[in-house]
Amino acid sequence: MSETLKNTIPQQAFDWYDEYAHGGMDRRMFIKKLGSLVALGYSMSVLTSALLPNYALAEQVSFNDAAIKATYEIFDSPLGYGKGRGYLVTPTDKTGLLPVVLVVHENRGLNPYVKDVARRLAKAGFIAFAPDALFSLGGYPGNDDEGRAMQATLDRAKIEHDFVAAGKFLKGHPNSNGKLGAVGFCFGGYIVNYLAAVDAELIQAGVPFYGTPAAKELRKNIKAPLMVQLAELDERVNQSWPEYEQDLKTFDVPYQMHMYKNANHGFHNDSTSRYDEANAELAWQRTLAFFTQHLA
Structure with a gap:
């Protein structure tokens, strides 16, 4: 994800993900909250792809x-x-x-x-x-x-x-x-x-x-x-x-x-x-x- 696109995601979304990842809300509520941002013009696919892990990006040293x-x-x-x-x-x-x-x-x-x-x-x-x-x-x-x-x-x-x-x-x-x-x-x-x-x-x-x-x-x-x-x-x-x-x-x-x-x-x-x-x-x-x- 580009730095420009990353910077367009509200801090609120990162805070919700942290709460979700640590048991403060279930996945259904997390997606519902993200949905409130969709109504403001954000793409759900962009939000979820940004917040949920993509482990293909995490290999710095090959096995x-x-x-x-x-x-x-x-x-x-x-x-x-x-x-x-x-x-x-x-x-x-x-x-x-x-x-x-x-x-x-x-x-x-x-x-x-x-x-x-x-x-x-x-x-x-x-x-x-x-x-x-x-x-x-x-x-x-x-x-x-x-x-x-x-x-x-x-x-x-x-x-x-x-x-x-x-x-x-x-x-x-x-x-x-x-x-x-x-x-x-x-x-x-x-x-x-x-x-x-x-x-x-x-x-x-x-x-x-x-x-x-x-x-x-x-x-x-x-x-x-x-x-x-x-x-x-x-x-x-x-x-x-x-x-x-x-x-x-x-x-x-x-x-x-x-x-x-x-x-x-x-x-x-x-x-x-x-x-x-x-x-x-x-x-x-x-x-x-x-x-x-x-x-x-």
């Missing part, structure tokens, strides 16, 4: 790239759903022990965008592992609507345990240097905050993209440095930041926060028109530098 190797790996999760599965991507042009990064998806399972993020990390020299919270239900179903509905049926505590188990699995990889980072988006951003808080020794660096904090009683455990990535137009998540920042200061947690101007929630996801290329690239380069600093 056939000779510089990486991608496989699916099973791990044990006795406190979660028993077994988990994730997408493991390793660099083929690096030798010796390498830093490892857990990649955590949004609230809809391991979609193609998040798998591509794992490939981007491997291309940059990290071993990356992206678990699928939907594995116990058969895995990501191929579309976000069904994936979102599936994930909503799962027990939140068991999902959290699955990601803790995934982090331990990755940290123990034969080629791991023993330093684990975590990056996540939306729900995944929450999981990064949770991993830092639930076990002070688990991760050595965390980058939550537009994620809410862990439970207040856990925050005293955070030791890992955090790089918090927020979008200026994301009122829902941003309202949790002032209290979270105060706790990070109280517990002397090393952190930095970047607020991306005029960016929507999901601005790093290049499969929808919420994608902001300039801000996404800046945030990504900051992420890679942060992991290099703390994990190498």
Whole structure:
């Protein structure tokens, strides 16, 4: 979608999509609200194609790239759903022990965008592992609507345990240097905050993209440095930041926060028109530098 066309879509539509994507309204109501814009002269096909993901746009690193190797790996999760599965991507042009990064998806399972993020990390020299919270239900179903509905049926505590188990699995990889980072988006951003808080020794660096904090009683455990990535137009998540920042200061947690101007929630996801290329690239380069600093 062209930048000009993207800029003609009212911010209201992006806000409705965010509410829909996070369970605040069902699809019928979302489409009905978009219909009110059609009456003002907007095309429904343009609106839906802009707001709903097109994962053909999200492949920056091909799974056939000779510089990486991608496989699916099973791990044990006795406190979660028993077994988990994730997408493991390793660099083929690096030798010796390498830093490892857990990649955590949004609230809809391991979609193609998040798998591509794992490939981007491997291309940059990290071993990356992206678990699928939907594995116990058969895995990501191929579309976000069904994936979102599936994930909503799962027990939140068991999902959290699955990601803790995934982090331990990755940290123990034969080629791991023993330093684990975590990056996540939306729900995944929450999981990064949770991993830092639930076990002070688990991760050595965390980058939550537009994620809410862990439970207040856990925050005293955070030791890992955090790089918090927020979008200026994301009122829902941003309202949790002032209290979270105060706790990070109280517990002397090393952190930095970047607020991306005029960016929507999901601005790093290049499969929808919420994608902001300039801000996404800046945030990504900051992420890679942060992991290099703390994990190498």
